[in-house]
Amino acid sequence: MSTVSLKILEIDGEVSVKQLDSTDTPDGFTFLLAGPTGSGGGSFIEALANDRELGISKNQLESFTQTLTPYKVLNVGHSVYLLDCPGFSDNSLSEFEIIEMVNKWMKANDSLGLTNVSEPREVPWHL
Secondary structure (H helix, E strand, O other): OOOOEHHHOOOOOOOEEEEOOOOOOOOOEEEEEOOEOOOOHHHHHHHHHOOHHHOOOOOOOOOOOOOOEEEEEEOOOOOEEEEEOOOEOOOOOOHHHHHHHHHHHHHHOOOOOOOOOOOOOOOOOEO
């Protein structure tokens, strides 16, 4: 298992996020935010950016995110991206459709794999 030092993730000012457009290609760490509908992926991004006006979340258990949306985290000393994913157990999208979206995005952006966050934690990097 390879290791990555988190020392490169130093705050260089006010942390914010910027939505990427279709021509931008992530070139650093990419973290997929996935979970049940209403689990708070969009709210997490808005909280990280300290900007509830981003309009990417709602305070309810209905789905808001309908497509995979990449965001770049700014001012953290390295390229870090958050990939907001539609919620599972959604009425408008099946789990298969969501997995296909993720798979297509990963292939298009040369992503290597996923980590199951519900399993006991192993930290593959130096803290």
